Amino acid sequence: MRGNQPAAGRPASQAATPAERLRSLLVAARSLSLQTPGHQADLVGRHHVAYGRLVVELPAVSCMARHLRHAGEVVTIVEVTDLAPVPIRDRVRARATLGGWLTAAPPNGRDGSQHGGEGERDAGDESTELTAVFELATAELRTSGSITSIAPEAFAAARPDPLAQSEADLLCHLADHHPETVERLAMLITPHRRAGARRIRPLALDRFGIALRVEHSDHDSDVRLDFPAPVENPDRLTEAVGALLAGCPGPAASHADRDRPAR
Known part of the structure; x- marks a missing residue:
């Protein structure tokens, strides 16, 4: 899709x-x-x-x-x-x-x-x-x-992504300790994609952006939000997320990776 x-x-x-x-x-x-x-x-x-x-x-x-x-x-x-x-x-x-x-x-x-x-x-x-x-x-x-x-x-x-080693800890910290940030990121998703969602969770993270999983009762959607600029190291992630939220106030900032039936 x-x-x-x-x-x-x-x-x-x-x-x-x-x-x-x-x-x-x-x-x-x-x-x-x-x-x-x-x-x-x-x-x-x-x-x-x-x-x-x-x-x-x-x-x-x-x-x-x-x-x-x-x-x-x-x-x-x-x-x-x-x-x-x-x-x-x-x-x-x-x-x-x-x-x-x-x-x-x-x-x-x-x-x-x-x-x-x-x-x-x-x-x-x-x-x-x-x-x-x-x-x-x-x-x-x-x-x-x-x-x-x-x-x-x-x-x-090839070289690994600079956030690869820290991705798991960063995503879990975001989900467990900063749900308000997840909610603000979710607001960048186009309304028709998040309408009726049961929950929205962090899915993946790399230097180029963050992906969110939008869970509905019968299907899931993965939506990616791009950072304004690539993140050079984990210490710059907070700055990148802040820039994403500040520079992309509307839902047009997001694009969908995929839709699939729920399992």
Whole structure:
């Protein structure tokens, strides 16, 4: 469904590239799933991206770590789900599937380390965790009804959104401690989209704007409100929201992302 056109004199909505969204998803995600031939692992707090590559820490005693030590390199599928941090219906915002190869990081190699010392772990030492590097071959990002392929070169060159790591805390703080601000933001949505809404909740946040979930009894709408200028860091968010509310007094500032039946 087409959204409302931007107000006269305002630029078209800006958005992160698919590669940037994927990098941001991996930064924000607390967990991911790894699948290798004959093995599967759900890792919590054991991944990061360094030098454009996904790096994971496998428990030394896990079957996957032992298999990787023996094989040296294994075909791997990585799956990540992006969930809205604020309680709403249908919290899944995006899913990503990455295909490639998992290899043990070389001792003293930079590929396995984003922080000092991690790259110095010996891949053959079973007394420590095994640092493994994922070599990306294919990537797909699935959002509301669309699937986008992302080239490895684009992923490596992209940078995560500056708000990605803080997004969950910022949205929960907004929803729990500043409901009046959410109400004021909701007033920027065109009246016909918010008419009859059961509630309106913060859904997503990035440097370009904030998205709200408009819940009706039989369907939901996601509506995005663009900041006047991109936010450089979390400390500038309050200023950006204030500018949005001050500079966009009418509902023409919003545009719809999607409508969908309630689940």
